[in-house]
Structure formats: C-alpha cells, structure tokens
Amino acid sequence: MTDALYEVRNISKNYGAVTALDNVSMKVRAGEIVGLVGDNGAGKSTLVKCLSGVHQPSSGEILLDGQERHWRSPHDAIQAGIETLYQESGLAPQLSVGANVFLGREEMKPGILGKLGFLAQKSMDARAHADLERVGIAVPSSNRSIAQLSGGQRQAVAIGRAVAWASKIIILDEPTNHLGARQAGEVLHVMRAARDQGLGVIFISHTLPHVLEVTDRIVVLRLGRVVKDAPTSTFDQESLLGTITGLIAD
C-alpha cells in the first residue's frame, strides 16, 4: 500500500444517471507499468480523466506520494508531474509541432518582451525537436502544423510531449490506436524507457498482446468496477479476454 506512487481509493463518477465508475481503487508504483483494460464503455477513459484532473470524481480519494490531492483542473495534475495522452486528440491541429509540445508551458522571450507576453518561438522549436528526438520519436521539423502530419506522426508527437514533460506519472489512453505494427512497437519501447527512468506508467489498450507484453500488472474494469487486479504473469491471452468479457468468473 505505502509504496504506491499514484493511487485512487473508492472513486465513483456519474454522468447524470450513468454510473461510469463505481468504487474504483487502483494504484501504480514508481518504475511500474500498469495495464488498464476493459470492454468499450467499461469506464477506462473516465478513470483516466479523473486521474488527469479533467473530471472531478463524485466521491473517493486521489493520492500522490501518499498525500491526498484534489485536482481542480488538468493544470493542477500537470503541475504535480502527471502527463496524459487522451484517447481523443490532445493536439491542436492548426498549431505547429513545437507549439503543441509547449502548449500550456510556453517559453517566453527574455527580459521586457517576455514580461509583455511574447514567445521565444525559435528556442521552443529547437527544444521541442530535441525533446522528441530524446524520447526516440522522429518527427519532421517543429514548425510544421499538426494537420500536415500523418496519423502516426501525430500520435508520436502526443506521446513524445507526454513523455518529455512527465516527472512522475504518465497515462496513455489507447496510444497505439491508428498505428502500424512498427510504430506500435516504438510506443511500447517508449513506455519501457519511461518505466526504467522510474516513472509510473498507466497503459490503456484493447490490444491484449501489447498489454501482456509490456505491463507488470493488469487492472480489469467491467461496467465501472474493478473486477481483477493481478500481476501480468498470472494472465494469458485467453484468461485476460475471459475476465474482460465476464466469461470467466471474477
């Protein structure tokens, strides 16, 4: 219990009459990849949004480093070192790669110009390029707009941004969607590298072989409840699928 880096205890979340999350508890340790799986509508994305500050849970606790936290907005969670890749696009297509990587934490020009609100665009472009390369993601020049990139390149930028800024937790909601086999392999590699740096990683995916390959532990959600939370080594593809669909008893 005490070694959890990021933890939720008994959180629930309703959308009007719909109960998307019902008393969900889960945690992730530093240097661990936790897989979060479940059928469509199981509540995975809702849990992600509670973890990232987009939603406030109706009840329950969120703890970072053992301390209870309340995220009023994504800003709070980002400040605390939590980076999230959302299932829906988290990029602004009309902005450049560099502008997206730095969105919300722009670097300002030095001196009086910076105080007046002017951006250090050249420096951000160069740093964005270096950050994405360091993460192992090859993207074209920083001043191209996201709209000019392929689906795979866009996903690469979104993942690169999350990994580059995360200092504690990185949450990836279906990051390998729309990716080819090689690119998906790169994403798994990026996740392992983040884990090896001591980050806590939460990985949501429908591609069970990926989940079985890369995670240390798997949490299964069904209809808003956690039905299983066990080390990855205790699953095989068949038993994992059975747990997700409910064909195997909890």
Add this chain to the structure above:
Amino acid sequence: MAASAPAAHPKTASRLRELVSNQTFVLFLVWIAMVVFFTAANHIFFSSDVAGNILADWGPLMLVATAETFVIISGGIDLSVGAITGLSGVVAAFAMQDMTTAGQGATLTLIVGLLVCIGVGLLVGLINSLLINYARLVPFIATLVTLGAGEGLSIVFTGGAPIGGGPPQAISLSVPWLGPFSTPVLVVVAITIVCWLYLHKAKFGRYTYAFGSNSFATRAAGISTKKQITKIYMLSGLLSGLAGMFFYLRLGSGAPTTGAGLELDAIAAVVIGGAALSGGVGRLSGTIMGALILTTVTSGLIIIGVAPNWKQVVVAVLIALAVSIQALRRGEGKAS
C-alpha cells in the same frame, strides 16, 4: 527524419507557390485591381481626398474587424460589436455633453469620453464572457443577447436622436494631416500593429488559436479556457468601444444607429481575410486587406455612380471567392 530542402532552387519555387496561395497577397492583388478599375472609371477616385474618406471608413471597421478576428480564430463569434460601438458612442456623448455644458475643457472632456467608450466596451465584453462561461450560452446566442440589449439601450437613452453638444474640437481631430491619414486613423494603425504582435507572436494569440483549434486539448494542456474567453471578449468589447469614439470624433455626435450592421461588415472582412468560422485559422493581415477592400468598394461604387446596393453583391462574391480559396488550401492540407 526528413531532411530540409537541399538546394536553393526548390526553396525559391516553394516560396513562390506559398506567396500565390497566401490569402493576404491574393487580396492585395485584388485590391490593386480595384483601385486601377475605379481610377479608370473615374480619375477622381485616385486622390488624397478619396483615400482619406476610405481610411476614415476603414478605421472603425478595422477596430471591430480586429476584435472579430480574435473571436473567430478562437472558434467564437461576436455579434455585439456594432451594438457596443453605438452604445459606447452614445454614453460617451452624454458624458461629454454634460462636461461641456459645465464648462470643462475640451481635452479633459475628450479623454473622459474615450475612457467612457473603453469602459462601456469592457463591460459589455465582460457580460458576453460571463454569459458564455457561466450561463453556458454559445457565443452566437450570448452576443445576440447583448446585441439586442445594447441597441435597445442606445435607443432608449437617446430617443433615437444623435447626441451632440460635446467639445467642438472633436471633429477637427478627424481631419487628415499626414497625407490621407488623420490622427484617429493613425491610432487605429498603431492598435492594429500591436494586435498583430499579440495575435501572432505572444502567448495570448497562441492560446486564442489553440482554443479555436481544439478546446479540449487546450484545457487538457492546463490552460484556463474560461480566462482566455474572458480576455478575448473583453478585448473585443474594448476595440468596439474605441470604434464608438472614432465615430464620435468623425461625426461630432453619438447616434444609436452608428454601429448598426457593423458586425456583418466586420465578419465579412475577417472571412474575406481567410479566417474560418470553425476556428483555429486566420491572420490579421488578411483582415486588414479584407476591411480595406470593403471600404474601397463602398467609396468606389459611389464615385463611379453605381447604386450603393451593388456593394452587397460585390461583398457576397468576395466572400464566396475567399471561402473557396480556403477550401482549396485545406484540400492541400495546408494549415494557417
């Protein structure tokens, strides 16, 4: 990693292609063609007097079109800009009338008038943002509400008549002294430059584009979208209030009808300038040309003796042209 352009040759070619598909440049050519056409039709068109008139029309339109540029790039719309122009001019006219009757000096009176215009503009802008952020109205409805309320108040306050009786020096401020440029027009030019810098080079503009491009992503990136909306609509109000003062200086009075329909011209200028109503796309340089073309057409048609209603037809054609250029560019996958 794709290497950047290897030689100078392809670079020049792509520069050229960029220039041709550049909305501002195309509009500049259209504007030149218009000037040539109107001059050929009546040589009087090509004079400092006419240029002065066009600029005097351009000034207030540019102010509200600049406001509309920020709003439309953010994915919103502000229908209240014309109503704010009228209301601020009327309220300021009352204040300046009172001060003049009380024997206050012209300079102080005009400064107070300016501040009243700014205050009215900021206040209506704030109301717009509150309606959007907290009453959860979409911008179209929120600003339709303030458009109606603003126009209604202007008429109630004035009974429909223009309010004069301010300092007589007001009008003389609108006389061109630098070629066709008057002091208020020069002020508009300066404001436009500052707004260009803030739209294209500063964090405020960056967040405006980001919000219009993907509001979820903007909020998810930790940006307060409510604050950004408040700033954008207050800026819009402020610029519209300044347009109210511009008209006051030109006419020497504040009338409730002054800003009527101005929002449509402003939106037309922005759309002709290449911005997309869906948000995230647009340049202030395009709006500058859009506003200049609209005011040039208005003056030109009058001078060559064409019924002014033709202006609407020309504007409609220009909007259709501008939007098709945009659609073509989108086909090439080119973002702003």
